[in-house]
Amino acid sequence: MKEKCERVNPEQTKTLMQKVPDSENITRMSAVFQALQSDTRLKILFLLRQKEMCVCELEQALEVTQSAVSHGLRTLRQLDLVRVRREGKFTVYYIADEHVRTLIETCLEHVEEKS
Amino acid sequence: MKEKCERVNPEQTKTLMQKVPDSENITRMSAVFQALQSDTRLKILFLLRQKEMCVCELEQALEVTQSAVSHGLRTLRQLDLVRVRREGKFTVYYIADEHVRTLIETCLEHVEEKS
DNA sequence: TTAATATATGAACAGATGTTCATACGTTCA
DNA sequence: TGAACGTATGAACATCTGTTCATATATTAA
Numbered sequence: 416m417k418e419k420c421e422r423v424n425p426e427q428t429k430t431l432m433q434k435v436p437d438s439e440n441i442t443r444m445s446a447v448f449q450a451l452q453s454d455t456r457l458k459i460l461f462l463l464r465q466k467e468m469c470v471c472e473l474e475q476a477l478e479v480t481q482s483a484v485s486h487g488l489r490t491l492r493q494l495d496l497v498r499v500r501r502e503g504k505f506t507v508y509y510i511a512d513e514h515v516r517t518l519i520e521t522c523l524e525h526v527e528e529k530s
Numbered sequence: 531m532k533e534k535c536e537r538v539n540p541e542q543t544k545t546l547m548q549k550v551p552d553s554e555n556i557t558r559m560s561a562v563f564q565a566l567q568s569d570t571r572l573k574i575l576f577l578l579r580q581k582e583m584c585v586c587e588l589e590q591a592l593e594v595t596q597s598a599v600s601h602g603l604r605t606l607r608q609l610d611l612v613r614v615r616r617e618g619k620f621t622v623y624y625i626a627d628e629h630v631r632t633l634i635e636t637c638l639e640h641v642e643e644k645s
Numbered sequence: 646t647t648a649a650t651a652t653a654t655g656a657a658c659a660g661a662t663g664t665t666c667a668t669a670c671g672t673t674c675a
Numbered sequence: 676t677g678a679a680c681g682t683a684t685g686a687a688c689a690t691c692t693g694t695t696c697a698t699a700t701a702t703t704a705a
Contacts, residue, residue, distance in 0.1 A: 420586035420681070422620060428591045435576040436638055441569050443641035444634070448572075451563035453693075454556050461550040470652060471535035476543045483694060485653055495644065504651055504702045505537060514640040518633060519559070523551055525629040526558035529610065535651070568663075585682060598664060600683055619672045619681055 450494050451518065455479060456487045460510065460519055463497060467509035565609050566633065570594060571602045575625065575634055578612060582624035 419425070436444070450456060458477055462468060470488065474481045488508055491497040496515050500507045510516060534540070551559070565571060573592055577583060583591075588599045603623055606612040611630050615622045625631060 419590060420584070420620075422584055423587050423590050425590075428587065431577055431580050432591055434580055435573050438569075440638065440641050440645070441572050441576075443644070444572055444637045445567050445569055447637050447640060448563045448566035449692090452560050452567050454553075454560055455693080457556050457559055457563075458550050461556075462546055465546050465549055469535070469537050471650090472538050472543065475534060475538050475540075476547055480695065481652075482654085482696080486693075489653080495640075501702095505535075506652060512640075514636050517636045518640075521629050521632045521636070522559045522562050523555065525562060525610075525627075525633075526555050529558070530555070564662090570663080586680090595665065596682075597666075597684085601663075604683075616672095621682060 447494050447496070450490050450496060451522075453487065453490075455483060456491060457519065459484070459487055459491065459508075460496070460515065463508060463510050464516060464519070467500075467507050469502070469505040469507050471505075473508075562609050562611070565605050565611060566637075568602065568605075570598060571606055572634065574599070574602055574606065574623075575611070575630065578623060578625050579631060579634070582615075582622050584617070584620040584622050586620075588623070 435441070451460075455477065459473055462473060462476055468476075470481065470484055473484045473488075477484065488497065492499060492508075495511050497508050498511050500509070550556070566575075570592065574588055577588060577591055585596065585599055585603065588603075589596050592599065603612060607614060607623075610626050612623050613626050615624070
C-alpha cells in the first residue's frame with residue numbers, strides 16, 4: 416500500500432466513491448460513449464436527428480459501404496441509441512430518445528466553443 | 531457507383547448533409563466521446579463532480595496507479611473536460627464546465643432507465 | 646418460383662487504446 | 676543544498692476497434 420498524501424481523508428474518500436455510479440452502470444456508460452466515438456456513427460446520428468432514414472439512404476449520404484453503415488447501426492441499436500421500424504422491404508432507423516439528442520448537441524456546443 | 535434505392539432523394543440528401551457538423555467538429559466530438567469511453571476516466575469525472583481533487587486523492591479513491599490517473603487526466607485536460615490549478619506542491623483538478631456535467635448525467639440517466 | 650433489392654453478419658486485417666514500468670521533473674521544507 | 680513528496684511522460688505490451696470483403700437472410704415483384 417502506498418502512503419496517503421496529506422490531502423487524503425479516507426472517510427471522505429469513501430463517501431465520495433459511494434456517489435460514483437456502480438461498476439455495472441459505469442461500464443454501460445463507457446459502452447455508450449464508445450458508440451459515440453466514431454465519425455461514421457456520429458454522422459449517422461446527426462442525419463437521423465433531422466429525419467428517420469433507411470440504411471440505403473444513410474449509405475448514399477455518408478459515402479461509405481453498406482456494410483459499414485449496417486455495423487454502425489447495430490452498435491447504436493444495441494445501446495438503444497437508435498431504434499428500428501420495418502417498412503416493407505426497408506428498415507427505417509430513428510433516434511431513440513431525447514437523451515441522445517442532448518448528448519450530441521451538448522458535445523457539439525462544447526467543441527464549437529473552442530473553434 | 532451503386533444504384534440508389536427508391537427512397538433516396540439526392541437533393542434532400544445534400545440538404546441533410548449540410549446540417550451535419552463539418553469534419554473538423556465531428557472529429558473533435560469523436561475525441562471527446564473517446565475520452566469519456568473509459569471506466570477510469572468516467573470515475574474521475576464523477577469524483578470531480580463532487581469536489582475538486584489532487585492526483586493523489588484520485589489515486590487513493592480509484593485504486594489504480596498514479597501513472598494511470600495522470601494519463602487519464604491528461605486526456606481529459608487536453609479536451610478541456612477538466613482544468614487544473616496549482617496549489618503548492620499539489621495539482622488540483624476540477625470539472626471544466628456545465629457541458630461536462632450534462633454529458634455524464636444524461637448518459638447516466640440513459641443507462642439507468644435500462645436497469 | 647425466381648430474380649432483384651435491402652439489410653445483416655462473420656472473418657480478418659491494420660490501426661488505435663489503456664495500463665504498467667521506469668524515470669524525469671517540479672515544489673517544499675529541513 | 677538535498678531529500679522527500681507530488682506529478683508527468685515515454686516506451687512497450689496486450690487488447691480492442693472500424694473497416695472491407697464475402698456471403699447469408701429477408702422481402703417484394705414478376
